[in-house]
Amino acid sequence: MFARRFQRALLINPPTGLYRRDDRCQCKVEDQTVQIIFPPVELATLAATLRRGGAEVELRDYPAQSAGWEDYIEDLRRLRPDMVLVNVVTATSEGDFDALRAAKETLGADNVLTIAKGEYMEALGESVLRHRPEVDFGFHGEIDLVLDQLYKGEPLETIDGLIWRRAPANGHPADVVRNPGHPLIEELDALPFPARDLLRNDLYRSPETNRPLTVIHGNRGCPAKCIFCPAGVMSGYRIRYRSPGNIMAEIDDCVRTYGIREFLFHGDTFTINKKWLIELCDLIIASGHKIRWGCNSRVDTIDDERAAKMRQAGCWVVAFGVESGNQEILDYMKKGQKAERAFKAAEVCRRHGLRVHTFFVIGTPLETRATLRETYEYARKIDPDFFDFNIAYPLPGTELYEIAEREGLFEKPPDATGYANAAVRTRELSSRDLTEWRRKALLSMYLRPRYIARMLYRAGSPRVALNYVRAGARRFRQLISPAPDS
Numbered sequence: 001m002f003a004r005r006f007q008r009a010l011l012i013n014p015p016t017g018l019y020r021r022d023d024r025c026q027c028k029v030e031d032q033t034v035q036i037i038f039p040p041v042e043l044a045t046l047a048a049t050l051r052r053g054g055a056e057v058e059l060r061d062y063p064a065q066s067a068g069w070e071d072y073i074e075d076l077r078r079l080r081p082d083m084v085l086v087n088v089v090t091a092t093s094e095g096d097f098d099a100l101r102a103a104k105e106t107l108g109a110d111n112v113l114t115i116a117k118g119e120y121m122e123a124l125g126e127s128v129l130r131h132r133p134e135v136d137f138g139f140h141g142e143i144d145l146v147l148d149q150l151y152k153g154e155p156l157e158t159i160d161g162l163i164w165r166r167a168p169a170n171g172h173p174a175d176v177v178r179n180p181g182h183p184l185i186e187e188l189d190a191l192p193f194p195a196r197d198l199l200r201n202d203l204y205r206s207p208e209t210n211r212p213l214t215v216i217h218g219n220r221g222c223p224a225k226c227i228f229c230p231a232g233v234m235s236g237y238r239i240r241y242r243s244p245g246n247i248m249a250e251i252d253d254c255v256r257t258y259g260i261r262e263f264l265f266h267g268d269t270f271t272i273n274k275k276w277l278i279e280l281c282d283l284i285i286a287s288g289h290k291i292r293w294g295c296n297s298r299v300d301t302i303d304d305e306r307a308a309k310m311r312q313a314g315c316w317v318v319a320f321g322v323e324s325g326n327q328e329i330l331d332y333m334k335k336g337q338k339a340e341r342a343f344k345a346a347e348v349c350r351r352h353g354l355r356v357h358t359f360f361v362i363g364t365p366l367e368t369r370a371t372l373r374e375t376y377e378y379a380r381k382i383d384p385d386f387f388d389f390n391i392a393y394p395l396p397g398t399e400l401y402e403i404a405e406r407e408g409l410f411e412k413p414p415d416a417t418g419y420a421n422a423a424v425r426t427r428e429l430s431s432r433d434l435t436e437w438r439r440k441a442l443l444s445m446y447l448r449p450r451y452i453a454r455m456l457y458r459a460g461s462p463r464v465a466l467n468y469v470r471a472g473a474r475r476f477r478q479l480i481s482p483a484p485d486s
């Protein structure tokens with residue numbers, strides 16, 4: 001069976017609010033300490049792949065453009081795409097599917113193919129296709145090449161990673177079919193660079209410097225199996241790398257073509273492979289580009305040699321998922337790291353002039369008032385430059401979701417969940433307790449006079465200091481009053 005061919009594709013982040021739409025990090029932008037809007041480079045990579053095959057592609061990030069539903073409908077009428085793809089996020093799933101329904105209603109159901117991708121589809125794709133006629137196809141697993149195969153008109157049953165409807169035939173009833181996942185892509189260098197010409201690059205800026213910023217995906221996969229994180233399910237448990245030369249070529253393109261000099265290197269654990277990391281840093285240094293970048297790391301994959309080289313290559317901040325100050329909870333989360341290791345990691349970073357951003361995850365089932373206190377003290381002791389206490393977010397398909405369902409911990413529907421607003425209780429604490437604890441803990445951490453003085457001192461320029469003050473005031477206003485439903 002074949003899908004109807006398409007030629008004019010529209011890839012969108014629907015107008016359903018400013019969210020981080022990474023598979024493993026889905027949250028309201030306003031719920032984060034660093035309220036940064038990242039460009040949808042994953043959609044831009046899909047766009048580049050399609051264009052390489054000959055399709056005409058448009059990309060819209062409606063929330064970042066401050067554009068609403070009228071703008072989207074206007075685009076549908078004007079561009080008349082025959083394929084629309086959305087990246088579905090759990091918290092905005094209803095609105096995301098509304099965008100596909102709007103495409104069918106505006107263009108005619110038979111005139112447009114509608115596709116949903118994202119971690120949500122990984123877990124719930126078959127159910128979506130059973131109950132939502134507005135969705136023609138779902139993608140699951142690593143999907144870069146799935147869209148291309150669909151575009152080329154390959155038989156549906158041969159396209160790995162596709163979820164589709166089989167029409168009744170030869171006595172078989174109609175059914176939803178989930179093909180096996182697409183094999184993980186080994187040759188990441190073979191993927192095209194994201195089609196940044198389709199993005200409004202001026203919309204994505206560093207909150208610190210206000211200069212244009214982009215994301216570069218350097219590696220994929222994570223060997224850890226944290227119970228709240230879908231990284232391994234989506235990208236595999238083995239890390240695959242782009243070559244340093246290929247990443248350097250993308251940096252070069254960003255600098256020369258788009259004037260972008262600020263980067264986040266997205267990689268579930270960017271610093272794990274020392275040789276690869278140092279080779280990349282050496283290329284950046286040799287290029288002479290004065291770029292500024294940050295990355296994700298794990299506390300057990302940073303040392304003096306790495307930190308020194310990263311700093312020399314323009315790195316200024318390293319983010320660590322330290323999660324909890326209680327070892328029993330860390331083990332329950334299957335984090336595979338020792339709590340004390342975070343002190344050493346922070347120390348190494350500071351020694352080399354790198355700022356430290358730590359993420360804590362609170363509210364997994366074993367959490368109590370005592371363990372929260374322990375995490376708070378732990379956070380004060382690490383004394384990071386930036387920090388977030390994210391409330392555990394049971395994404396469908398994760399082990400945490402199964403536990404929450406099994407133990408009856410949901411107090412609100414899964415789509416009401418968020419980093420700032422708990423949907424699940426722990427065995428001891430209510431979702432309201434967690435939401436309130438997070439609010440007060442963040443306020444208490446931010447309002448330390450020494451912390452404020454240090455941040456302003458380290459800002460390095462009046463412009464950055466002013467941006468810190470503005471961000472701090474905005475955060476303070478958010479946190480000062482209890483959440484309406486908490």
Ligand code: SF4
Pocket residue numbers: 024222223224225226229230231232268269298321335
């Ligand atoms: S270390 Fe854990 S939280 Fe981080 S990417 Fe891997 S699985 Fe996810």
